[in-house]
Amino acid sequence: MKNTIRIERAILNITQAELADKIKVSRQTINAIESNKYVPSTILALKIAKVFKKNVEEIFQLEKGD
Amino acid sequence: MQTKFLLPSSAKIWGWIIAIPAFVLMILYLQFGFTFSFLDYAKNNVQKISFDNGLLFNIQYNNFTDEIGSILLIIGLLLIAFSKEKDEDERISQLRLESLLWATLMNCLLIVLSIIFFYNELFLKIMAYNICSTLILFIIRFNLTIYFERKKYKDIK
Numbered sequence: 001m002k003n004t005i006r007i008e009r010a011i012l013n014i015t016q017a018e019l020a021d022k023i024k025v026s027r028q029t030i031n032a033i034e035s036n037k038y039v040p041s042t043i044l045a046l047k048i049a050k051v052f053k054k055n056v057e058e059i060f061q062l063e064k065g066d
Numbered sequence: 067m068q069t070k071f072l073l074p075s076s077a078k079i080w081g082w083i084i085a086i087p088a089f090v091l092m093i094l095y096l097q098f099g100f101t102f103s104f105l106d107y108a109k110n111n112v113q114k115i116s117f118d119n120g121l122l123f124n125i126q127y128n129n130f131t132d133e134i135g136s137i138l139l140i141i142g143l144l145l146i147a148f149s150k151e152k153d154e155d156e157r158i159s160q161l162r163l164e165s166l167l168w169a170t171l172m173n174c175l176l177i178v179l180s181i182i183f184f185y186n187e188l189f190l191k192i193m194a195y196n197i198c199s200t201l202i203l204f205i206i207r208f209n210l211t212i213y214f215e216r217k218k219y220k221d222i223k
Binding site for chain 1: 151153154155156157158160215216218219
């Protein structure tokens with residue numbers, strides 16, 4: 001699964017740490033999601049989408065092999 | 067995400083306070099035969115019998131240093147291993163699960179190797195260490211993983 005969190009963060013101009021605080025996870029988790037090392041749960045994906053005010057599919061997309 | 071069976075993060079410090087002295091005590095007991103004499107128990111002044119029929123209700127002679135030491139060690143290690151991180155979240159839960167899986171596998175591998183390579187009294191001693199080796203392997207692995215994760219994050223920042 002790939003995601004556009006880094007781009008969305010740049011649009012809102014917030015850091016990984018600020019995003020982490022907004023959705024109450026650790027900073028390493030945001031970092032791991034952005035570098036495609038961790039696939040968040042549905043709850044977390046929905047929370048992230050809510051921060052960026054977009055649909056989940058606009059931020060997370062399936063990749064070949066998923 | 068809610069995780070069941072985890073203690074508050076303040077339990078960790080108590081775990082270390084209990085586990086470290088208990089660990090030292092158990093090493094002294096297993097390697098050098100150290101015991102506290104006030105924990106000696108002898109029914110009707112019987113002399114030491116190496117292996118009497120060992121149920122709690124009919125033992126004739128025992129020193130309870132190892133019982134107390136190992137129970138304290140297990141309690142301490144459990145408090146360390148299963149207390150929440152300060153920034154507990156779903157990814158840390160996943161890392162915890164992976165570390166636990168790794169620790170169980172490693173422990174089984176170590177047991178198989180000790181079954182093959184160690185015999186008699188030496189094997190019994192290894193089995194005594196085995197009582198808490200899974201927890202120790204887990205604590206080492208989990209904390210190292212978390213440490214490197216946090217370090218990596220700091221480097222990027």
